[in-house]
């Protein structure tokens with residue numbers, strides 16, 4: 001089994017890349033999905049979040065109001081640190097459990113661990129190779145605003161709370177540049193995938 005860490009800033013194109021790698025036969029562990037699982041109704045993290053931020057962050061049906069919590073934490077560093085202190089240990093634990101499960105059940109596979117906060121969560125230490133999806137800031141901002149239908153101010157806030165591209169690039173084994181078309185992106189991903197396969201034979 002080989003574990004590839006796939007990281008990059010918000011809206012750099014990681015999910016687009018991991019969807020393609022999924023089609024090529026990789027197993028995907030998506031940190032955003034894990035982060036959603038651990039705050040489901042009835043899970044301890046949700047109670048801790050409500051204790052910290054109040055019932056304002058709940059919807060009428062008792063589920064987390066993600067939009068509301070996002071507005072709070074991406075505008076306030078202390079609030080984000082409090083949310084991270086609740087969620088990050090649990091995200092880390094679940095990801096490690098998923099990796100261990102695959103170690104026993106999917107021995108010959110390639111696992112893609114897709115996480116924006118790979119380095120912040122110290123998950124890069126678990127992977128065999130680190131791939132970075134790089135996108136220049138101006139394009140990143142426009143794609144984020146379009147995808148999430150948010151203002152330039154909100155896009156800047158979300159970008160500014162993450163490690164810079166430069167810091168991530170220093171750690172990368174492979175760089176996927178996503179400033180071009182989706183076809184350009186797919187072509188690069190296929191090249192890396194084939195190269196990885198050849199290096200495993």
Ligand SMILES: CC(C)(COP(=O)(O)OP(=O)(O)OC[C@H]1O[C@@H](n2cnc3c(N)ncnc32)[C@H](O)[C@@H]1O)[C@@H](O)C(=O)NCCC(=O)NCCS
Pocket residue numbers: 009010011031032035065066067069070073080083084087091115116117118158161162
């Ligand atoms: C604040 C929350 C509720 C907002 O939810 P929302 O549905 O709007 O966003 P979603 O979870 O899909 O995240 C979208 C992107 O935001 C960025 N992001 C999310 N959380 C964080 C964070 N704590 N710090 C920096 N960037 C973050 C990532 O690039 C992520 O891919 C949610 O992001 C959350 O619970 N974050 C804390 C857990 C976490 O760290 N998740 C990221 C794991 S890599």
Ligand SMILES: Nc1ncnc2c1ncn2[C@@H]1O[C@H](COP(=O)(O)OP(=O)(O)OP(=O)(O)O)[C@@H](O)[C@H]1O
Pocket residue numbers: 008009010011012013014015016017032116143144146147178179180181182183185
């Ligand atoms: N080469 C491209 N050309 C045009 N649009 C693109 C390209 N690559 C990705 N996108 C679009 O940019 C947006 C961000 O991509 P994606 O959701 O894959 O990013 P992400 O890195 O997974 O984001 P997050 O950190 O929030 O999980 C999406 O709307 C996606 O369709």
